[in-house]
Amino acid sequence: MQPRSPNTAVKFAHQVKHWRLAEDIRAFCAAARQSGAATDWTQWAENYAAAIDSLAAPLGMPPDPPAGQHDLRDYFRGDTYAHPWPFDKDGQWILADDGVDG
Known part of the structure; x- marks a missing residue:
């Protein structure tokens, strides 16, 4: 295994x-x-x-470490560098407007 x-x-x-x-x-x-x-x-x-x-x-x-941008690139269609990365440093999903003053 x-x-x-x-x-x-x-x-x-x-x-x-x-x-x-x-x-x-x-x-x-x-x-x-x-x-x-x-x-x-x-x-x-x-x-x-x-x-x-x-x-x-x-x-x-033990839990697996959060997936990085390169690990997930095959699952995204398009250029992964053209859009902001949707995860924070702990691997949690963040919305595009999180933390933005508006």
Whole structure:
């Protein structure tokens, strides 16, 4: 199965990386406790591991990024540069007269 977009695969790899890092931090802290070297620093590290652990929250497919002008050019008839782009920077549709004083 192909990811919906390259962005999906990148985010998945990011989740795996953070999960592994969290596991490594927890293992390090456990070894520090066994050696008697546990400190406030290891407590902070365990809290940090909990914060970055990808499995600490429900997993879900990340949303695709908003389509850009070049992604949609095949769906428009005519010159896409002749008219203003109808989406704002967050990918939300805007009307031509939005934000225009009149």
